[in-house]
Amino acid sequence: MITLMRSIHYFxxxxxxASVWSSVAISCDTPVYRYAVYRWPAAxxxxxxxxxxxxxxxxxxxxxxxxxLAEDKEAPANVGLITVDVSADPELRQSVPPDVKxxxxxLESPSLPTYLVVTPYGQLIYxxxxxxxxxxxxxxxxxxxxxxxxxxxxxxxxxxxxxxxxKEANAAAEKTVQQVVSDxxxxxxxxxxxxxxxxxxxxxxxxxxxxxxxVARDDPKEDWFVRQLxxxxxxLKDIDEPMVFAVFGRGRLLPPCVGRGIQYDNLVGEYxxxxxxxxxxxxxxxNPGMDLLxxxxxxxxxxxxxxxxGFEEGNENMLAAEQFFPQLSIPTGELAQNxxxxxxxxPEAQDTLVTDEGPxxxxxxxxxxxxxxxxxxxxxxxxxxxxxxSDDGSDSQATAASAPVVSHSYSSIYIVGAGVAATLVxxxxxxxxxxxxR
Numbered sequence: 001m002i003t004l005m006r007s008i009h010y011f012x013x014x015x016x017x018a019s020v021w022s023s024v025a026i027s028c029d030t031p032v033y034r035y036a037v038y039r040w041p042a043a044x045x046x047x048x049x050x051x052x053x054x055x056x057x058x059x060x061x062x063x064x065x066x067x068x069l070a071e072d073k074e075a076p077a078n079v080g081l082i083t084v085d086v087s088a089d090p091e092l093r094q095s096v097p098p099d100v101k102x103x104x105x106x107l108e109s110p111s112l113p114t115y116l117v118v119t120p121y122g123q124l125i126y127x128x129x130x131x132x133x134x135x136x137x138x139x140x141x142x143x144x145x146x147x148x149x150x151x152x153x154x155x156x157x158x159x160x161x162x163x164x165x166x167k168e169a170n171a172a173a174e175k176t177v178q179q180v181v182s183d184x185x186x187x188x189x190x191x192x193x194x195x196x197x198x199x200x201x202x203x204x205x206x207x208x209x210x211x212x213x214x215v216a217r218d219d220p221k222e223d224w225f226v227r228q229l230x231x232x233x234x235x236l237k238d239i240d241e242p243m244v245f246a247v248f249g250r251g252r253l254l255p256p257c258v259g260r261g262i263q264y265d266n267l268v269g270e271y272x273x274x275x276x277x278x279x280x281x282x283x284x285x286x287n288p289g290m291d292l293l294x295x296x297x298x299x300x301x302x303x304x305x306x307x308x309x310g311f312e313e314g315n316e317n318m319l320a321a322e323q324f325f326p327q328l329s330i331p332t333g334e335l336a337q338n339x340x341x342x343x344x345x346x347p348e349a350q351d352t353l354v355t356d357e358g359p360x361x362x363x364x365x366x367x368x369x370x371x372x373x374x375x376x377x378x379x380x381x382x383x384x385x386x387x388x389x390s391d392d393g394s395d396s397q398a399t400a401a402s403a404p405v406v407s408h409s410y411s412s413i414y415i416v417g418a419g420v421a422a423t424l425v426x427x428x429x430x431x432x433x434x435x436x437x438r
Contacts, residue, residue: 029278029312029313030278030312030313031156031275031276031277031278032248032274032275032276032277032278033151033155033156033157033248033249033275033276034305034309034312035313036248036249036250036252036284037151037249037250037298037301037302037305038302038305038306039284040249040250040252040284041078041250041298042078042250042251042252042291042292042294042298043078043120043121043291044070044078044079044080044120045078045079045080045117045118045119045120045293046079046080046081046082046100046117046118046120047066047079047080047081047082047115047116047117047118047130048082048083048084048096048100048115048116048117048118049063049081049082049083049084049113049114049115050084050086050092050104050112050113050114050115050116051083051084051085051086051112051113052085052086052087052112052113053085053087055083059113062130062131062132062135063081063083065132065135066079066081066135067080067081069135069139069295072295073297074297075140075295075296075297076295076296076297076298077139077140077293077294077295078251078291078293078294079138079139079293082096084096086112092104097122099118099122100116100118100122100124103116103118103122103123103124103127104116104127107127110127114127114128114129115127115128115129115130117138119228119231119290120290120291121290123231123234125224125227125228125231126138126224126227137221137223137224138224138293139224139293139294139295140294140295140296141221141222141224141225142221142222143160143213143215143222143225144225144251144292144294144296145296146158146211146213147160147211147213147247147251148251148294148296148298148301150211150213151211151247151248151249151301152300152301152304152305154209154305154308154309155209155210155211156184156208156209156210156248156272156275156276157210157211157246157247157248157271157272157275158210158211158212158213158246158247158248159177159180159181159210159211159212159213159244159245159246159267159271160213160214160215160229160244160245160246160247161173161174161177161212161213161214161215161242161243161244161245162215162217162226162229162230162242162243162244162245162256163214163215163216163217163242164217164240164241164242164243165240166240166241166242169241169242169259170242172242172262173242173244173262174214174242176262176263176264176267177212177244177262177267178212179264180210180264180267180268180272181210181211181212184208184209184210184272185209185210187207189268189272191208191272191273191276208272208276210272210275215229224293225292228253228292228293229243229245229253229256231290232245232253232255232256232289232290233255233256236256236258239258239259241258241259242258242259242262243256243257243258243259243262244256244257244262244267246270246271246275247292248275250291250294250296250298250301251291251292251293251294251296251298252284252287252289252290252291252292253289253290253291253292254270254271254274254288254289255288255289257270
């Protein structure tokens with residue numbers, strides 16, 4: 001009995017420690033907002049068309065346009081079309097999900113044909129007719145385009161303020177939001193800083209930025225955007241107070257701060273610190289918020305952000321091989337010249353140490369050049385010591401430079417390895433104490 005109780009005791013300790021190690025092992029150094037751009041595709045909105053009988057030519061043409069929105073290579077939209085012939089399913093028990101049926105039944109005077117636009121989470125945001133102009137407004141608007149552009153430029157997110165009828169309340173809320181945006185931009189807040197990826201690199205304070213977009217509740221150009229904002233919580237439509245939302249990733253919307261809740265500490269704690277914090281690499285739906293309907297090239301935005309930031313966990317498949325291994329890249333023009341006429345090369349060139357430049361630097365998004373690290377100290381001295389002297393006894397001129405150094409973050413590998421090693425040691429100790437002879 002004592003042996004059994006002891007085994008249970010050790011097993012409980014083992015389980016606890018294993019859980020702690022596993023929770024640490026899945027974390028990564030990439031900030032949440034960048035990982036969301038890399039790895040969290042926006043869920044699709046659904047457009048249901050409820051009708052009876054066959055479709056007309058105008059309906060077919062419009063539906064072809066809606067169906068092609070998700071396939072647009074320049075600015076795909078996260079939306080899909082589902083046509084439902086109600087004559088084949090009058091009760092809508094087989095053709096639509098229960099939440100869509102419930103939303104249709106709640107309409108005051110439902111009539112056919114009609115369109116139902118539903119969020120990925122089953123909330124109805126529109127019921128009625130659609131045309132090409134309405135479809136264009138549904139998938140894009142000036143505020144959403146500005147928001148997406150700020151995220152692609154590298155902002156941690158965008159604070160979206162939805163105004164109300166009270167001008168004084170709007171002014172107070174906007175002042176608070178602007179203060180947060182300014183403090184983040186000027187580096188006044190103590191925010192998460194990703195660890196350095198190079199042993200010889202000094203710790204640098206990571207710069208973050210947060211955008212700001214103000215949307216009037218009665219702006220006809222933002223009608224569809226406002227509908228989405230007010231859908232994230234069921235009671236928001238009846239509240240006439242200013243609201244501040246946060247948007248990050250590929251249009252991930254966080255629940256708002258409302259009225260008196262628009263406080264400096266709330267905006268920083270609930271939005272800024274979350275978006276700039278270390279990513280736990282969990283499933284998107286395990287995080288707060290909902291996806292917005294947008295028409296934007298988010299894949300291109302992710303590649304642009306990855307090129308600007310460089311290698312980090314989450315963007316591995318967005319960087320080309322030469323960005324991981326630039327020292328293996330061979331300048332094609334010089335190689336072709338040497339192969340074409342090797343005898344024409346200067347024989348004295350063999351007495352001089354010549355180095356090739358690395359791959360052409362693409363630069364950062366703001367146009368600044370990326371610095372290339374060079375070997376220094378003993379390595380450079382060793383290279384120079386290999387240069388033979390010329391016939392007159394003087395040393396030949398030599399220059400030495402190394403290939404660009406690639407930043408790789410192996411922190412997660414080290415953490416997982418340490419966790420496995422610790423687990424094996426604990427298992428051995430448990431086995432020794434439980435199975436030792438009495």
